[in-house]
Amino acid sequence: MVSKKNKNPSQRITYSEDVMNGRALLYLKEDFSPYYYLRMWVPSEGQHVKKSLKTKDLDLARQSAEQEVLDILQDIRSGKQVFGITLGQLVEKYLAKRAEDVALNEKTKGQEGITAERLGTIRSQLNALLRLKSSLTKLSEFDAYSLFEYRQMRFKQNPDISLVTIRNEIATIGAMFKFAYPKYTNIPKMEFREIKITAQMKKEMRRDTFSLEEMRRITRYFRTWVSKKECPDPVERVNRQFLRDYFLILTNTCLRTGELKQLRWSDVKKLEPATNEGGLDVQLITLVVRPETTKTRNERTVVSRGGEYFKRVRTYSKFLEQDDYIFPNSKGTNPIDERMMYALWDDLMVKTGFPNHRERKLSFYSLRHYAITDRLRDLSIWEVSKLAGTGVQYIQDHYGHFLEEDAKIAALKYSRRPSVSVPDGVQWD
DSSP states (O other): EEEEOSOOOOOOOOEEEEEEETTTEEEEEEOOOEEEEEEEETTTTTEEEEEOOOOHHHHHHHHHHHHHHHHHHHHHTTTTTTTOOOOOHHHHHHHHHHHHHHHHHTTTSSSSSSOHHHHHHHHHHHHHHHHOOTTTTTTGOOHHHHHTHHHHHHHHTTTTTOHHHHHHHHHHHHHHHHHHTTTSSSSSOOOOOOOOOHHHHHHHHHOOOOOHHHHHHHHHHHHHHHTTTTTTOOOHHHHHHHHHHHHHHHHHHHHHHOOOOOOOOGGGGEEEEEOOTSEEEEEEEEEEEGGGGSOOOOOOOEEOOOOOHHHHHTTTOOOOOOTBBBBBBBSSSBBBHHHHHHHHHHHHHHHHTTTTTTTOOOSSSHHHHHHHHHHTTSSSSSHHHHHHHSSSHHHHHHHHHHHTTTGGGGGGGGGOOOOOOOOOOOOOO
16 A cells, blocks of 8 residues: 655645555544544545544554445445435435336236326325425434334324325335335335224225215206306316316216326227116216226226216317327326316315315215215126226125115116206217
């Protein structure tokens, strides 16, 4: 090794020498610290590693410096990031990785990867973590038990949050830290206090849905809600029209919200008039739900009433090409914006007499519950299972109790929904 006397007093380095043929520098700054230091350039990250060797003895410093250099080189060869990243950076890297899974899902038609809807859920769950822990927190500050009391942390932040929500967040956070090891962190597994959810708790945490009378109240108000008198702003009026038909399609087709959001005009295969058992004219719609957009990864064909709502969308939407989303954002490049839809949902709920809709857990997903319950009055469980894309046992376990409440109404074998008037001359390819 070559010893060097510092020629630049302003650097305050009083002694230095090369380590392992110039791979790093061992140096001493007596006016700053009595201990020897190591400095090594990491080209892949564009930074110097600077580390105290915690010894005043030169021979011991040389041994420690060589070992540190070997450890750093091993980390570089294994692809591990030498410099610690922040929690926010880890979240960004993990979301980018899961975005690749969305692309894979589309490429393999649902055989691998995750749906775009699932990615949105993951993003929301990790945002909950970032509300508890600053995005600027270094990963090096975490140990395996830093989030052990995550449940209590979330309850303190939001006393009304459900245990199921917390449990799902924990699963996502655990998966993210598993992704981070060993490249970004030395923690192989993040530990959490176990959450036990009993059958009674599951029953209490079921999402609420609408009664027949409540649904009639909402649908009767739609005509006023989308009127020019009630909503003079043309942009918001179109958004309200989208929400109205989004709402009505969900209550008729039993689609999941993610399936409907990602539905394109090319997925609409047939629209035909029909007459139901009660003698009412209806429009039957035939849809193909692509496997990459559905939770079960299985393609299914949906034949349902409610085709008049799809036809009505074509009277005001600007995006009618085969590859366009039926419910697009303002530019037509992506599905409709969820934040905008929920802002309108809140307005609709309040104006139709549901100021406690959040306490009742009424959301767009409640409309799928309503649709399945409604169809169980007319169809067998097997038929509803096929329409909704879920198992027969799941239908029995989660929807049987609704039929008990509506036993008398269940005897009615036809829908009492009013028909929808659609202007003549609507283009339908």
